[in-house]
Amino acid sequence: MNTKRIGILGGGQLGKMMGIAAQPLDLDFWILDKSLDFPAAHSCTHFVEGDFTNYEDVMAFGRQVDIIGIEIEGVNDQALQDLENEGKNVIPSSASLKIIKDKGLQKQFYKKYNLPTASFKLYDGPDDISDAVATGSLVYPFVQKVRKGGYDGQGVSIIKSSESKLLRASSLVENLVDIKKEIAILAARNQSGQIHIYDPVEMVFNEEANLVDYLFCPAQLTLETQVKAKFLVSKLINEMDIVGLLAVEMFETNKGELLINEVAPRPHNSGHHTIEAAMTSQFEQQLRCLLNLPLGGTALRSPAIMINILGAYAYTGKPIYDGISEVMAMENVYVHLYGKKETRPFRKMGHITILCDSIESGLQKKEKIQKKLRVIA
Amino acid sequence: MNTKRIGILGGGQLGKMMGIAAQPLDLDFWILDKSLDFPAAHSCTHFVEGDFTNYEDVMAFGRQVDIIGIEIEGVNDQALQDLENEGKNVIPSSASLKIIKDKGLQKQFYKKYNLPTASFKLYDGPDDISDAVATGSLVYPFVQKVRKGGYDGQGVSIIKSSESKLLRASSLVENLVDIKKEIAILAARNQSGQIHIYDPVEMVFNEEANLVDYLFCPAQLTLETQVKAKFLVSKLINEMDIVGLLAVEMFETNKGELLINEVAPRPHNSGHHTIEAAMTSQFEQQLRCLLNLPLGGTALRSPAIMINILGAYAYTGKPIYDGISEVMAMENVYVHLYGKKETRPFRKMGHITILCDSIESGLQKKEKIQKKLRVIA
Numbered sequence: 001m002n003t004k005r006i007g008i009l010g011g012g013q014l015g016k017m018m019g020i021a022a023q024p025l026d027l028d029f030w031i032l033d034k035s036l037d038f039p040a041a042h043s044c045t046h047f048v049e050g051d052f053t054n055y056e057d058v059m060a061f062g063r064q065v066d067i068i069g070i071e072i073e074g075v076n077d078q079a080l081q082d083l084e085n086e087g088k089n090v091i092p093s094s095a096s097l098k099i100i101k102d103k104g105l106q107k108q109f110y111k112k113y114n115l116p117t118a119s120f121k122l123y124d125g126p127d128d129i130s131d132a133v134a135t136g137s138l139v140y141p142f143v144q145k146v147r148k149g150g151y152d153g154q155g156v157s158i159i160k161s162s163e164s165k166l167l168r169a170s171s172l173v174e175n176l177v178d179i180k181k182e183i184a185i186l187a188a189r190n191q192s193g194q195i196h197i198y199d200p201v202e203m204v205f206n207e208e209a210n211l212v213d214y215l216f217c218p219a220q221l222t223l224e225t226q227v228k229a230k231f232l233v234s235k236l237i238n239e240m241d242i243v244g245l246l247a248v249e250m251f252e253t254n255k256g257e258l259l260i261n262e263v264a265p266r267p268h269n270s271g272h273h274t275i276e277a278a279m280t281s282q283f284e285q286q287l288r289c290l291l292n293l294p295l296g297g298t299a300l301r302s303p304a305i306m307i308n309i310l311g312a313y314a315y316t317g318k319p320i321y322d323g324i325s326e327v328m329a330m331e332n333v334y335v336h337l338y339g340k341k342e343t344r345p346f347r348k349m350g351h352i353t354i355l356c357d358s359i360e361s362g363l364q365k366k367e368k369i370q371k372k373l374r375v376i377a
Numbered sequence: 378m379n380t381k382r383i384g385i386l387g388g389g390q391l392g393k394m395m396g397i398a399a400q401p402l403d404l405d406f407w408i409l410d411k412s413l414d415f416p417a418a419h420s421c422t423h424f425v426e427g428d429f430t431n432y433e434d435v436m437a438f439g440r441q442v443d444i445i446g447i448e449i450e451g452v453n454d455q456a457l458q459d460l461e462n463e464g465k466n467v468i469p470s471s472a473s474l475k476i477i478k479d480k481g482l483q484k485q486f487y488k489k490y491n492l493p494t495a496s497f498k499l500y501d502g503p504d505d506i507s508d509a510v511a512t513g514s515l516v517y518p519f520v521q522k523v524r525k526g527g528y529d530g531q532g533v534s535i536i537k538s539s540e541s542k543l544l545r546a547s548s549l550v551e552n553l554v555d556i557k558k559e560i561a562i563l564a565a566r567n568q569s570g571q572i573h574i575y576d577p578v579e580m581v582f583n584e585e586a587n588l589v590d591y592l593f594c595p596a597q598l599t600l601e602t603q604v605k606a607k608f609l610v611s612k613l614i615n616e617m618d619i620v621g622l623l624a625v626e627m628f629e630t631n632k633g634e635l636l637i638n639e640v641a642p643r644p645h646n647s648g649h650h651t652i653e654a655a656m657t658s659q660f661e662q663q664l665r666c667l668l669n670l671p672l673g674g675t676a677l678r679s680p681a682i683m684i685n686i687l688g689a690y691a692y693t694g695k696p697i698y699d700g701i702s703e704v705m706a707m708e709n710v711y712v713h714l715y716g717k718k719e720t721r722p723f724r725k726m727g728h729i730t731i732l733c734d735s736i737e738s739g740l741q742k743k744e745k746i747q748k749k750l751r752v753i754a
Binding site for chain 1: 394396397400401402403419421422665670671673679702705706709711712713714715716732
């Protein structure tokens with residue numbers, strides 16, 4: 001339909017699901033990633049083998065397409081900036097991506113724009129943190145987060161005492177927040193400045209893996225909190241001048257405050273339920289943003305629960321989805337497998353969306369599914 | 378997920394939409410058709426260039442896969458039968474496909490099993506028909522249908538008088554039916570014999586092109602007629618021993634009778650709305666049938682209208698979807714473009730599904746869309 005060529009850096013599950021959404025719209029959709037074994041390889045019009053962290057690979061790829069998007073933040077910054085200078089449309093912009101990739105800059109941004117977030121300090125590394133503890137300017141317990149490259153539960157550590165091991169990287173340190181719940185809100189903004197916001201989701205974590213175990217939508221929030229949260233997100237996406245999706249993770253504290261935790265400028269795990277549960281899936285929405293098309297509706301069609309299918313703890317190797325056929329026999333259950341060639345403990349291998357009349361009834365189905373389905377090797 | 382390799386004969390829009398449905402399930406999904414320019418080329422794991430009417434091409438393709446399906450009836454019969462004899466799983470079976478491909482055998486089948494259909498006679502060709510008219514055993518007006526190869530409004534002619542031109546092929550001739558409405562019901566049956574039936578849709582034709590102009594679901598039928606229609610379809614799919622989808626087109630006469638018009642043993646134009654409007658899309662349902670998985674739910678999530686996007690009358694060439702961006706700005710409107718490289722008058726270039734609170738409100742949106750959107754070249 002559109003003669004513009006879209007190129008996405010990254011061929012994991014997010015690239016794959018964007019690619020699936022691109023097909024009904026007949027889009028020219030290219031992917032750059034290391035190997036044809038990756039999830040998105042057969043969900044695009046062209047798959048280019050290369051490394052999205054490598055300057056030359058990104059430049060060569062970017063010059064072949066009209067619009068450059070991402071499915072992961074850890075791409076080569078310099079190449080994105082140079083492609084912008086060559087007149088390419090890079091979404092999100094290299095400037096906003098630079099802020100988001102560095103949790104320190106992210107936090108400073110929130111502070112600058114009066115966006116609520118947990119109080120924090122920045123440290124160059126574990127030695128500085130130890131010094132601060134020694135001088136009493138920092139007290140246990142606290143949360144240490146590496147500024148760059150943390151992903152899927154990596155790079156975050158709760159430091160309870162001198163016994164806890166500090167992460168060896170430039171970090172931000174936050175006070176422990178008195179968390180009541182963790183929510184996420186997905187917003188979309190196109191180049192014309194149109195903004196659409198999805199309903200908040202509530203996330204429940206797998207403590208062991210520090211990954212989302214399941215989420216449900218709508219989040220159980222008071223109407224006042226919902227309105228406040230959506231307002232915050234619309235302020236944030238505007239101030240950051242983001243084009244495309246922005247997934248905003250927030251804490252609701254026991255005092256009823258909302259604190260922004262972190263953001264991702266791309267489709268996000270917390271939006272997977274939108275494929276079946278919202279009027280427009282986050283993946284189609286991202287394509288609409290990339291092409292500066294009018295945004296699609298974000299209304300929820302049905303309450304939903306999303307479960308990540310994680311690799312079982314003790315298995316590494318070619319995945320076997322034990323119990324999948326029984327899961328597919330359940331009504332209103334939608335299976336998404338990413339096609340990863342190897343399962344590993346807690347690796348995200350797929351997800352399942354349950355459409356339900358109420359979150360309560362959906363949670364019963366979730367329990368059954370989690371008992372039946374195991375990714376072994 | 379499933380190590381079985383699916384091979385589909387035909388790479389048009391139905392193959393493409395099956396291929397899109399295969400991706401979230403991580404299926405090994407192969408397509409055979411003439412050219413990589415065809416719609417399904419980038420919606421499969423492997424596209425094999427070849428001719429599905431050619432014995433050698435189908436045999437070579439079929440031997441590479443485990444389960445053979447179709448997206449069009451006009452495939453090489455002998456090859457399907459020989460592949461079955463070699464132990465391949467062919468769905469639908471060559472025996473049922475043989476009946477369905479020949480409208481004469483189809484009608485005889487209905488008669489044999491007491492399934493209601495318009496009365497008919499078979500003729501070897503136009504000369505026999507003329508003779509029958511001459512001897513008075515056949516009287517004007519009547520409908521002539523070629524027994525084999527008719528498709529998308531081709532091969533059907535209403536013969537009003539000796540002025541009307543007879544089709545030059547082995548044909549069946551039916552009395553004109555006093556049609557109140559045309560409906561279609563989609564049913565699915567897996568190898569275990571599980572049957573799921575979708576809600577009836579009502580079809581409105583573009584008289585000029587003799588193609589479905591739009592359809593809506595649920596059809597406006599009395600509860601009694603709905604029940605009767607679904608019962609007929611479940612009897613039919615069982616008697617024909619169909620595995621996979623069976624789309625059944627029926628007439629409701631002004632007297633309230635239901636008459637089976639014709640069937641197709643595959644995903645069908647009358648089921649496109651199921652992608653957004655039903656709990657399970659017809660394309661995922663067909664994959665479940667091919668793999669003998671439990672069938673998915675067929676409940677309607679929302680009333681829906683489906684419009685075919687047809688090539689505008691006066692244009693042939695590289696398609697331009699004039700007005701598409703305005704259409705995408707409408708809420709609850711889902712665009713599907715098939716990616717055909719050339720538009721031609723009345724060619725099916727895509728479809729649009731409108732989700733609506735009521736058919737009445739949806740029809741207003743349909744009118745707007747049909748005014749805005751034109752496929753030109």
